[in-house]
Amino acid sequence: MRHLIDSVDLTTAEVDVIINRALDIINNKEMYSEACHGKKLATLFYEPSTRTRLSFTAAMMELGGNVLGFSDAKSSSVSKGETVADTIRVVSSFADIIAMRHYKEGSPRVASEFSRIPIINAGDGGHAHPTQTLTDLLTIRRELGHFDHLTIGLCGDLKYGRTVHSLIKAMKRYEGVHFVLISPKELRLPDYMKHELGDNYSEYATIEEAMPLLDVLYMTRVQQERFDDPAEYERLKDAFILDTEKMALGKPDMIVLHPLPRVNEITVDVDKDPRAAYFRQVENGKYVRMALIYTLLSWHDQEPSHKVDTFITDQICNNDRCIVTTEPVEKKAYTDADGVLRCYYCDHAL
Ligand code: CP
Numbered sequence: 001m002r003h004l005i006d007s008v009d010l011t012t013a014e015v016d017v018i019i020n021r022a023l024d025i026i027n028n029k030e031m032y033s034e035a036c037h038g039k040k041l042a043t044l045f046y047e048p049s050t051r052t053r054l055s056f057t058a059a060m061m062e063l064g065g066n067v068l069g070f071s072d073a074k075s076s077s078v079s080k081g082e083t084v085a086d087t088i089r090v091v092s093s094f095a096d097i098i099a100m101r102h103y104k105e106g107s108p109r110v111a112s113e114f115s116r117i118p119i120i121n122a123g124d125g126g127h128a129h130p131t132q133t134l135t136d137l138l139t140i141r142r143e144l145g146h147f148d149h150l151t152i153g154l155c156g157d158l159k160y161g162r163t164v165h166s167l168i169k170a171m172k173r174y175e176g177v178h179f180v181l182i183s184p185k186e187l188r189l190p191d192y193m194k195h196e197l198g199d200n201y202s203e204y205a206t207i208e209e210a211m212p213l214l215d216v217l218y219m220t221r222v223q224q225e226r227f228d229d230p231a232e233y234e235r236l237k238d239a240f241i242l243d244t245e246k247m248a249l250g251k252p253d254m255i256v257l258h259p260l261p262r263v264n265e266i267t268v269d270v271d272k273d274p275r276a277a278y279f280r281q282v283e284n285g286k287y288v289r290m291a292l293i294y295t296l297l298s299w300h301d302q303e304p305s306h307k308v309d310t311f312i313t314d315q316i317c318n319n320d321r322c323i324v325t326t327e328p329v330e331k332k333a334y335t336d337a338d339g340v341l342r343c344y345y346c347d348h349a350l
Pocket of ligand 1: 051052053132259
Protein backbone atom coordinates (compact mmCIF):
# COMPACT_ATOMS: atom_id res chain seq x y z
CA MET A 1 0.00 0.00 0.00
CA ARG A 2 1.27 3.46 -0.89
CA HIS A 3 0.25 6.83 0.52
CA LEU A 4 0.99 10.32 -0.82
CA ILE A 5 1.75 12.53 2.19
CA ASP A 6 4.64 14.62 0.85
CA SER A 7 5.73 15.34 -2.72
CA VAL A 8 8.98 13.41 -2.17
CA ASP A 9 7.01 10.25 -1.39
CA LEU A 10 7.13 9.80 -5.16
CA THR A 11 10.45 9.38 -6.96
CA THR A 12 10.95 11.41 -10.12
CA ALA A 13 10.43 8.17 -12.08
CA GLU A 14 7.10 7.65 -10.27
CA VAL A 15 6.13 11.27 -10.94
CA ASP A 16 6.79 10.55 -14.63
CA VAL A 17 4.50 7.51 -14.46
CA ILE A 18 1.67 9.66 -13.04
CA ILE A 19 2.24 12.59 -15.42
CA ASN A 20 2.39 10.26 -18.43
CA ARG A 21 -0.78 8.51 -17.26
CA ALA A 22 -2.51 11.90 -16.89
CA LEU A 23 -1.47 12.75 -20.48
CA ASP A 24 -2.82 9.39 -21.63
CA ILE A 25 -6.11 10.07 -19.81
CA ILE A 26 -6.37 13.49 -21.52
CA ASN A 27 -5.94 11.82 -24.92
CA ASN A 28 -8.03 8.68 -24.26
CA LYS A 29 -10.73 9.68 -21.76
CA GLU A 30 -13.17 6.93 -22.76
CA MET A 31 -10.55 4.22 -22.08
CA TYR A 32 -10.55 5.20 -18.38
CA SER A 33 -14.31 5.71 -17.88
CA GLU A 34 -14.69 2.42 -15.95
CA ALA A 35 -11.10 2.14 -14.66
CA CYS A 36 -12.19 2.45 -11.00
CA HIS A 37 -15.63 0.86 -11.32
CA GLY A 38 -16.76 -0.43 -7.90
CA LYS A 39 -14.14 1.61 -5.99
CA LYS A 40 -14.92 4.35 -3.47
CA LEU A 41 -13.00 7.52 -2.69
CA ALA A 42 -13.58 9.16 0.73
CA THR A 43 -12.98 12.93 0.74
CA LEU A 44 -12.40 14.05 4.34
CA PHE A 45 -12.09 17.84 4.29
CA TYR A 46 -11.61 19.48 7.69
CA GLU A 47 -10.78 22.77 5.96
CA PRO A 48 -12.53 24.65 3.10
CA SER A 49 -11.73 23.79 -0.51
CA THR A 50 -13.18 24.31 -3.96
CA ARG A 51 -10.64 22.99 -6.48
CA THR A 52 -9.05 20.13 -4.59
CA ARG A 53 -12.23 18.52 -3.25
CA LEU A 54 -14.27 18.99 -6.41
CA SER A 55 -11.45 17.88 -8.71
CA PHE A 56 -10.97 14.72 -6.61
CA THR A 57 -14.73 14.13 -6.82
CA ALA A 58 -14.84 14.75 -10.58
CA ALA A 59 -11.74 12.60 -11.04
CA MET A 60 -13.27 9.57 -9.28
CA MET A 61 -16.58 10.03 -11.13
CA GLU A 62 -14.77 10.14 -14.50
CA LEU A 63 -12.97 6.90 -13.52
CA GLY A 64 -16.35 5.24 -12.95
CA GLY A 65 -16.00 5.12 -9.15
CA ASN A 66 -18.03 6.59 -6.29
CA VAL A 67 -17.33 9.28 -3.70
CA LEU A 68 -18.38 9.70 -0.05
CA GLY A 69 -17.14 11.96 2.73
CA PHE A 70 -17.60 15.35 4.35
CA SER A 71 -16.70 18.89 3.36
CA ASP A 72 -17.20 20.37 6.81
CA ALA A 73 -15.81 18.64 9.89
CA LYS A 74 -18.66 20.14 11.96
CA SER A 75 -21.08 17.78 10.18
CA SER A 76 -19.00 14.73 11.24
CA SER A 77 -18.23 13.13 14.61
CA VAL A 78 -15.05 15.22 14.73
CA SER A 79 -17.36 17.83 16.32
CA LYS A 80 -17.90 15.34 19.19
CA GLY A 81 -14.16 15.06 19.74
CA GLU A 82 -13.27 12.04 17.56
CA THR A 83 -9.57 11.85 16.76
CA VAL A 84 -8.04 11.67 13.29
CA ALA A 85 -6.81 8.17 14.13
CA ASP A 86 -10.29 6.86 15.02
CA THR A 87 -11.96 8.61 12.07
CA ILE A 88 -9.48 7.01 9.69
CA ARG A 89 -9.91 3.53 11.22
CA VAL A 90 -13.65 3.88 10.62
CA VAL A 91 -13.46 5.28 7.09
CA SER A 92 -10.98 2.52 6.13
CA SER A 93 -13.96 0.15 6.47
CA PHE A 94 -16.11 2.11 4.04
CA ALA A 95 -13.80 3.25 1.21
CA ASP A 96 -10.86 2.10 -0.93
CA ILE A 97 -8.83 5.33 -0.84
CA ILE A 98 -8.95 8.60 1.17
CA ALA A 99 -8.16 12.19 0.19
CA MET A 100 -7.82 14.27 3.35
CA ARG A 101 -7.35 17.98 4.04
CA HIS A 102 -6.69 19.18 7.60
CA TYR A 103 -5.71 22.47 9.24
CA LYS A 104 -3.25 20.67 11.54
CA GLU A 105 0.18 20.01 10.01
CA GLY A 106 1.08 16.32 9.92
CA SER A 107 -2.54 15.08 10.14
CA PRO A 108 -2.33 12.99 6.93
CA ARG A 109 0.89 11.42 8.25
CA VAL A 110 -0.97 10.41 11.42
CA ALA A 111 -3.85 9.14 9.25
CA SER A 112 -1.46 6.95 7.25
CA GLU A 113 -0.32 5.25 10.47
CA PHE A 114 -3.87 4.09 11.26
CA SER A 115 -5.23 3.46 7.77
CA ARG A 116 -5.79 0.18 5.94
CA ILE A 117 -6.23 2.03 2.61
CA PRO A 118 -4.11 4.64 0.76
CA ILE A 119 -4.13 8.19 2.20
CA ILE A 120 -3.65 11.19 -0.07
CA ASN A 121 -2.70 14.48 1.58
CA ALA A 122 -5.01 17.12 0.08
CA GLY A 123 -3.29 19.89 2.08
CA ASP A 124 -2.21 20.02 5.76
CA GLY A 125 -2.02 23.47 7.36
CA GLY A 126 0.91 25.46 6.00
CA HIS A 127 2.96 22.29 5.50
CA ALA A 128 2.38 20.41 2.24
CA HIS A 129 0.00 19.99 -0.70
CA PRO A 130 1.47 17.25 -2.91
CA THR A 131 -1.48 16.85 -5.30
CA GLN A 132 -1.28 20.58 -6.07
CA THR A 133 2.37 19.91 -6.91
CA LEU A 134 1.41 17.11 -9.31
CA THR A 135 -1.04 19.59 -10.88
CA ASP A 136 1.74 22.17 -11.18
CA LEU A 137 4.13 19.62 -12.70
CA LEU A 138 1.59 18.46 -15.29
CA THR A 139 0.96 22.11 -16.18
CA ILE A 140 4.68 22.88 -16.55
CA ARG A 141 5.11 19.74 -18.68
CA ARG A 142 2.17 20.64 -20.95
CA GLU A 143 3.08 24.34 -21.21
CA LEU A 144 6.90 24.20 -21.37
CA GLY A 145 7.67 20.55 -22.20
CA HIS A 146 10.37 19.93 -19.57
CA PHE A 147 11.39 20.42 -15.91
CA ASP A 148 15.19 20.80 -16.19
CA HIS A 149 17.02 24.17 -16.24
CA LEU A 150 13.99 26.27 -15.32
CA THR A 151 14.09 29.46 -13.27
CA ILE A 152 11.01 29.46 -11.04
CA GLY A 153 9.87 32.60 -9.24
CA LEU A 154 7.84 32.01 -6.07
CA CYS A 155 5.98 35.11 -5.01
CA GLY A 156 3.81 36.11 -2.05
CA ASP A 157 3.25 34.12 1.13
CA LEU A 158 6.20 31.73 1.15
CA LYS A 159 5.90 31.16 4.91
CA TYR A 160 2.42 29.62 5.06
CA GLY A 161 2.04 28.71 1.38
CA ARG A 162 2.02 24.90 1.50
CA THR A 163 1.83 24.67 -2.31
CA VAL A 164 5.18 26.45 -2.52
CA HIS A 165 6.79 24.08 0.00
CA SER A 166 5.67 20.97 -1.89
CA LEU A 167 6.62 22.41 -5.29
CA ILE A 168 10.13 23.25 -4.08
CA LYS A 169 10.70 19.71 -2.77
CA ALA A 170 9.56 18.21 -6.08
CA MET A 171 11.28 20.64 -8.50
CA LYS A 172 14.66 20.82 -6.75
CA ARG A 173 15.27 17.22 -7.85
CA TYR A 174 15.53 18.26 -11.52
CA GLU A 175 18.80 19.41 -13.02
CA GLY A 176 19.65 23.11 -13.13
CA VAL A 177 16.46 24.37 -11.48
CA HIS A 178 16.90 27.77 -9.78
CA PHE A 179 14.37 29.35 -7.43
CA VAL A 180 13.75 33.08 -7.12
CA LEU A 181 12.02 33.99 -3.84
CA ILE A 182 9.92 37.18 -3.78
CA SER A 183 8.11 37.91 -0.51
CA PRO A 184 7.81 40.42 2.33
CA LYS A 185 10.36 39.65 5.04
CA GLU A 186 7.57 38.56 7.43
CA LEU A 187 6.42 35.90 4.94
CA ARG A 188 9.79 34.53 3.88
CA LEU A 189 10.31 30.83 3.24
CA PRO A 190 10.81 28.96 6.57
CA ASP A 191 14.39 27.98 7.37
CA TYR A 192 13.66 24.25 7.06
CA MET A 193 12.55 24.89 3.48
CA LYS A 194 15.51 27.17 2.63
CA HIS A 195 17.67 24.34 3.84
CA GLU A 196 16.07 22.15 1.12
CA LEU A 197 17.28 24.60 -1.54
CA GLY A 198 20.97 24.68 -0.74
CA ASP A 199 22.57 27.32 -3.02
CA ASN A 200 19.90 27.05 -5.70
CA TYR A 201 17.98 30.18 -4.81
CA SER A 202 18.14 33.96 -4.79
CA GLU A 203 15.89 36.52 -3.10
CA TYR A 204 14.41 39.63 -4.71
CA ALA A 205 12.50 42.49 -3.12
CA THR A 206 10.24 43.24 -6.10
CA ILE A 207 8.46 41.39 -8.93
CA GLU A 208 9.87 43.94 -11.40
CA GLU A 209 13.49 42.97 -10.66
CA ALA A 210 12.83 39.24 -10.90
CA MET A 211 10.41 39.14 -13.84
CA PRO A 212 12.91 39.15 -16.78
CA LEU A 213 14.70 36.10 -15.30
CA LEU A 214 11.73 33.79 -14.97
CA ASP A 215 10.44 30.80 -16.94
CA VAL A 216 7.68 30.26 -14.39
CA LEU A 217 6.16 32.80 -12.01
CA TYR A 218 4.25 31.01 -9.23
CA MET A 219 2.00 33.55 -7.52
CA THR A 220 0.40 32.81 -4.14
CA ARG A 221 -2.28 34.34 -1.95
CA VAL A 222 -1.39 35.73 1.48
CA GLN A 223 -2.97 33.05 3.71
CA GLN A 224 -5.33 35.08 5.90
CA GLU A 225 -6.54 31.99 7.80
CA ARG A 226 -3.03 31.27 9.17
CA PHE A 227 -2.48 34.71 10.76
CA ASP A 228 -2.97 35.09 14.53
CA ASP A 229 -3.01 38.91 14.19
CA PRO A 230 -5.59 40.33 11.66
CA ALA A 231 -3.72 43.67 11.57
CA GLU A 232 -0.59 41.87 10.36
CA TYR A 233 -2.62 40.30 7.52
CA GLU A 234 -4.06 43.69 6.54
CA ARG A 235 -0.56 45.18 6.45
CA LEU A 236 0.87 42.43 4.23
CA LYS A 237 -2.01 41.39 1.98
CA ASP A 238 -1.26 43.83 -0.85
CA ALA A 239 2.52 43.44 -0.77
CA PHE A 240 2.87 41.89 -4.24
CA ILE A 241 0.36 42.38 -7.03
CA LEU A 242 0.97 41.13 -10.56
CA ASP A 243 -0.50 43.44 -13.22
CA THR A 244 -0.13 43.94 -16.97
CA GLU A 245 2.75 46.44 -16.53
CA LYS A 246 4.79 43.82 -14.68
CA MET A 247 3.79 41.12 -17.19
CA ALA A 248 5.35 43.31 -19.91
CA LEU A 249 8.75 42.74 -18.25
CA GLY A 250 8.49 38.94 -18.58
CA LYS A 251 9.86 36.63 -21.28
CA PRO A 252 7.43 35.95 -24.14
CA ASP A 253 7.42 32.22 -23.37
CA MET A 254 7.22 32.37 -19.57
CA ILE A 255 4.10 31.15 -17.76
CA VAL A 256 2.23 32.39 -14.70
CA LEU A 257 0.86 29.75 -12.32
CA HIS A 258 -1.27 30.19 -9.20
CA PRO A 259 -2.77 27.36 -7.11
CA LEU A 260 -5.87 29.58 -6.61
CA PRO A 261 -8.03 30.87 -5.00
CA ARG A 262 -6.87 34.34 -6.01
CA VAL A 263 -7.77 37.33 -3.87
CA ASN A 264 -6.17 40.39 -5.48
CA GLU A 265 -2.56 39.32 -6.11
CA ILE A 266 -3.15 38.99 -9.87
CA THR A 267 -5.27 41.71 -11.46
CA VAL A 268 -8.05 40.31 -13.67
CA ASP A 269 -6.70 41.96 -16.84
CA VAL A 270 -3.69 39.58 -16.64
CA ASP A 271 -6.13 36.69 -17.29
CA LYS A 272 -6.25 37.68 -20.99
CA ASP A 273 -2.48 37.25 -21.38
CA PRO A 274 -1.80 33.84 -23.02
CA ARG A 275 1.04 33.34 -20.52
CA ALA A 276 -1.51 33.27 -17.67
CA ALA A 277 -1.83 29.50 -17.26
CA TYR A 278 -3.66 29.30 -13.93
CA PHE A 279 -7.09 28.31 -15.24
CA ARG A 280 -5.51 25.68 -17.52
CA GLN A 281 -3.66 24.55 -14.36
CA VAL A 282 -7.01 23.94 -12.58
CA GLU A 283 -8.20 21.59 -15.32
CA ASN A 284 -4.92 19.69 -15.17
CA GLY A 285 -5.67 19.10 -11.47
CA LYS A 286 -8.58 16.82 -12.35
CA TYR A 287 -6.56 14.76 -14.84
CA VAL A 288 -3.56 14.34 -12.57
CA ARG A 289 -5.81 13.29 -9.65
CA MET A 290 -7.45 10.72 -11.95
CA ALA A 291 -3.98 9.39 -12.72
CA LEU A 292 -3.01 9.40 -9.03
CA ILE A 293 -6.14 7.59 -7.79
CA TYR A 294 -5.83 4.98 -10.55
CA THR A 295 -2.11 4.49 -9.86
CA LEU A 296 -2.32 4.28 -6.04
CA LEU A 297 -5.15 1.75 -6.28
CA SER A 298 -2.98 -0.38 -8.56
CA TRP A 299 0.11 -0.09 -6.32
CA HIS A 300 -1.46 -2.03 -3.44
CA ASP A 301 1.51 -4.39 -3.02
CA GLN A 302 4.29 -1.87 -3.71
CA GLU A 303 6.73 -0.78 -1.00
CA PRO A 304 7.14 3.00 -0.37
CA SER A 305 10.11 4.37 -2.33
CA HIS A 306 10.86 7.09 0.25
CA LYS A 307 11.48 5.96 3.81
CA VAL A 308 12.52 8.12 6.75
CA ASP A 309 14.30 6.55 9.74
CA THR A 310 12.28 7.75 12.71
CA PHE A 311 12.57 7.25 16.44
CA ILE A 312 10.34 7.93 19.42
CA THR A 313 11.24 11.11 21.30
CA ASP A 314 10.02 12.83 24.45
CA GLN A 315 10.67 16.24 22.88
CA ILE A 316 7.42 18.10 22.21
CA CYS A 317 7.13 19.79 18.80
CA ASN A 318 7.00 23.56 19.37
CA ASN A 319 5.00 24.19 16.18
CA ASP A 320 1.55 25.00 17.56
CA ARG A 321 0.01 24.08 14.19
CA CYS A 322 1.40 20.51 14.41
CA ILE A 323 -1.05 17.61 14.93
CA VAL A 324 0.97 16.30 17.89
CA THR A 325 -0.27 19.27 19.95
CA THR A 326 -3.85 17.97 19.81
CA GLU A 327 -3.78 14.28 18.83
CA PRO A 328 -2.57 11.64 21.33
CA VAL A 329 0.10 10.13 19.04
CA GLU A 330 3.61 8.92 19.81
CA LYS A 331 6.07 11.80 19.32
CA LYS A 332 8.39 10.80 16.47
CA ALA A 333 11.49 12.52 15.13
CA TYR A 334 14.11 12.06 12.43
CA THR A 335 17.54 13.51 11.83
CA ASP A 336 17.98 15.38 8.55
CA ALA A 337 21.08 15.38 6.31
CA ASP A 338 22.61 18.23 8.38
CA GLY A 339 22.05 16.46 11.69
CA VAL A 340 19.05 18.62 12.68
CA LEU A 341 16.41 16.82 14.72
CA ARG A 342 12.97 17.33 13.16
CA CYS A 343 9.37 16.45 13.96
CA TYR A 344 8.33 13.51 11.76
CA TYR A 345 4.83 14.98 11.28
CA CYS A 346 5.42 18.65 10.41
CA ASP A 347 9.21 18.74 9.66
CA HIS A 348 9.87 21.63 12.07
CA ALA A 349 13.17 21.57 13.98
CA LEU A 350 12.70 20.22 17.52
N1 CP B 1 -5.44 25.05 -4.90
C1 CP B 1 -6.25 24.64 -3.89
O1 CP B 1 -5.86 23.86 -3.00
O2 CP B 1 -7.51 25.18 -3.94
P1 CP B 1 -8.68 24.84 -2.92
O3 CP B 1 -8.28 25.36 -1.58
O4 CP B 1 -9.90 25.51 -3.49
O5 CP B 1 -8.81 23.34 -2.88
